[in-house]
Amino acid sequence: METVGYFAGILTTIAFVPQVIQIYKTKSAKDISLAMFLLFTLGVTFWLVYGISTKAVPVIAANATTLMLSLLILFFKYKYRKSM
Template sequence: MTEILGFIAAILTTTAFIPQVIKVYKTNHTSDLSLLTFLMFTIGVFCWIIYGLILNSYPLIIANIITFLLACYILVKIFKNIK
């Protein structure tokens, strides 16, 4: 039951991030996004991946790897759009 709850949480929190990625992809507009927030978020997600590996928790590992990749995409776009 614990793993099921973990997978539900992982699916919801990861998919909640997808609309932002789609918007950045379609518009290439990132000026309204905070670089510091996305840096902190991405580092935090990386820490969750490490934590999941330590616990051997697949919901933590899988969801945070996906979220990490999505956040890295947005970070790259933010850096490319800095003027």
């Protein structure tokens, strides 16, 4: 079953890579919901804490990577914001 956990983690984590690439290429994150990504990042952080506390390596690996991608998207959201 641990293999299923790794496979699920890989798929859900790499799902964010196209978004990161798209934001980087277009230099725009205007269509990204800040509230959604803040909540999502908080949730991923709690999943990572849970994985660490239960020593669940697939949960740790997937959520550590997803957290980095999510933080990168939030960084781009800030960096590419339009000045008012």
